[in-house]
Amino acid sequence: MPVSPYTQERLDEAARSSRTLSEALTKLGVDPKSSTRRYLNERMKKLDVDISHFEHEGVRWTKDLRRALRETGVPEHCAKCGTAPEWNGKPMTLEIDHINGDWSDDRRENLRLLCPNCHAITSTWCRGGKQRRT
Structure with missing residues (x-):
């Protein structure tokens, strides 16, 4: 099984320095409107990345x-x-x-x-x- 390029550290850093999920995805080099959005949102939750400060x-x-x-x-x-x-x-x-x-x-x-x-x-x-x- 391939290792995800979206590691806990990368996701933590992107989330910590962003106000929204779209902003975090952009910092990760991902188009916020792509299908990867849902995958990364679920991965952040699974890895317990703090996204409680994200604005809706x-x-x-x-x-x-x-x-x-x-x-x-x-x-x-x-x-x-x-x-x-x-x-x-x-x-x-x-x-x-x-x-x-x-x-x-x-x-x-x-x-x-x-x-x-x-x-x-x-x-x-x-x-x-x-x-x-x-």
């Missing part, structure tokens, strides 16, 4: 993106069916849809708010429009 990247990004959309005047309703962020008297989260399917393209003209039903039937929902690589 997606939560802040989504809140900032929602705030920016609100500030630019994007109406708080589904861009397809017009549903407000309330369903049967209860709050409902409208989802951010990247129209061209590229989740890293946060230009205003590429973003819209959709209700979960309308978002689920788009070709870009959960990368639904892209073929899986085998």
Whole structure:
């Protein structure tokens, strides 16, 4: 069985000097969006590498993106069916849809708010429009 190049020492050092998992992976020379991300995250946990100080990247990004959309005047309703962020008297989260399917393209003209039903039937929902690589 080959020895992993991601030793306890390398993982400890990368984690200690980083604020996020993506930052640690970059320091290890790994693309943070690659499939190796999950492997290294699990390896860090298995080797008991301290990652308790890591910030959760997606939560802040989504809140900032929602705030920016609100500030630019994007109406708080589904861009397809017009549903407000309330369903049967209860709050409902409208989802951010990247129209061209590229989740890293946060230009205003590429973003819209959709209700979960309308978002689920788009070709870009959960990368639904892209073929899986085998």
